Amino acid sequence: MSFQFQEVFPAERTAAINVAIETAFGGAKLEDVNLLTGGLSTAPVYKLTVDNRPYVMKLDVLHVAATVDLSEKVALAAQAGIAPALLYRNVESGITISDFVENKPIRSIFTGEVLADRLAGAVKKIHAVPYTIPGDDLKATIDHILTGFRQTNILSGEIPDECLRRYAEVREIYPWQDTDKVFSHNDLNPSNILCDGQDIWVIDWNTAFVNDRYVDLAGVANFFIHMPEQEAVFLKAYFGDELDEYKKARFYVMRQISRIIYALMMLHLAAKAKPADYKHDQDVAGVLLRDVGPAIGAGKLSLATYEGQFMYGKALMHEAVQQMRTARFEASLAMLKG
Incomplete structure (x- = not known):
């Protein structure tokens, strides 16, 4: 050299x-x-x-x-x-x-239900990797993240309070101790999913370990699967004939857990990056994921900055609360509880 x-x-x-x-x-x-x-x-x-x-x-x-x-x-x-x-x-x-993968925007290569099918195939490849070392307990990890969020005092109000209240209900019902676990990437955000124009590749494996399979499924879905038709293809491609109402319910509940995890992590980063003597804007109701997500994708907001982290964290929390207010969420929780 x-x-x-x-x-x-x-x-x-x-x-x-x-x-x-x-x-x-x-x-x-x-x-x-x-x-x-x-x-x-x-x-x-x-x-x-x-x-x-x-x-x-x-x-x-x-x-x-x-x-x-x-x-x-x-x-x-x-x-x-x-x-x-x-x-x-x-x-x-x-x-x-x-x-090195010469990355091409995956949504420009695969669209709609084809994208859903290819992403499900990528997750199945990850979950088939013969790695057996477990990571930290998922529920305990989320508890730790929640403690850190509360200590920052970065955000309060009706929506944050409702989010934490509803998560407390989920915490008591979700089957955390299920022994059916697989090798999981645990951070399948768009920056870790590359496409060379033909194949999908996944990078940054530092946080990978044996975990609940629904963590990866929910993570991918929250970033890429936005329509019911896509979701149906995604779940069918992953589970095949084993897909049933219980799996659909667990997937949907984990989607909200995943949003909460990412929201709290973003808000924690924002708390550390906050400019001195800068007062946080406590409005959450006016921050929508459908607005913030495209702004990040277009480069108008950066997740490397306080503003980007704070806005994205609020948008994810708001989206989770909106989803947890739905009849589908209540039915999914009842399915897991039953």
Whole structure:
């Protein structure tokens, strides 16, 4: 690796990076390096160009990499054909090098029910990965997130109060202890779902572990599945002949749980990013997901900023409350309770 590129990387990791690049590419010339941005992960990710071909190098946080083999999940997902091909992995250094996916907006490649079908297929690939290490208890994790939200005092009022009150009811009914769990990505937001024009690829596997299958299903649906016809295709493509009313009910309830989780996480980030002496706008009723989502997609709002995080958090919370007021939600809760 030439000196000009060494200056791009953290000095304390240069030696390990040299080994990784030499092992992955041998004598091939490293032509360019760019730091990739846009995600919320603290792990630096670089685009490498070697012999006119792009690759991705990720540097996981060293103290995490030393205790958990994060690369094992990436390797298994790559073998399953759902993560980009892996060229190099080293547990001690926390470095992985993978193929780079020239991403095309997935909604421009697949639309409507075809998109629903392809996304269901991608989730099935993830859930078939033979990884067996469980993560933290889901209910306890949400309790922890709720505690953090309450401590921030960032948002109060009728809708936040109703959201937490309705979630308390869900908390007592949802079958958290169901032992039917699968390897789950746990953060299937659009920035982690790539499309090369033909196939769907999933990246950023740090938060993946064995979990409730409905977490991934609900996460994907909340970002991509918006019409009843799409939902029907999505669930049928995933469950096949095993689809029944119980599964539909559990899926719908988890969609609201997922919205609440993302809302609280966004609001927590906003609380940390809030400008000094800036008073939060407590209005939630006037913030709609159908307005905020497209604004983020168009680049008018950024999730890397206080304003974007705060608006998105409020929009998700409002949407969850609207859905939890419906007859379908009440019927779904009754189905789970029964």
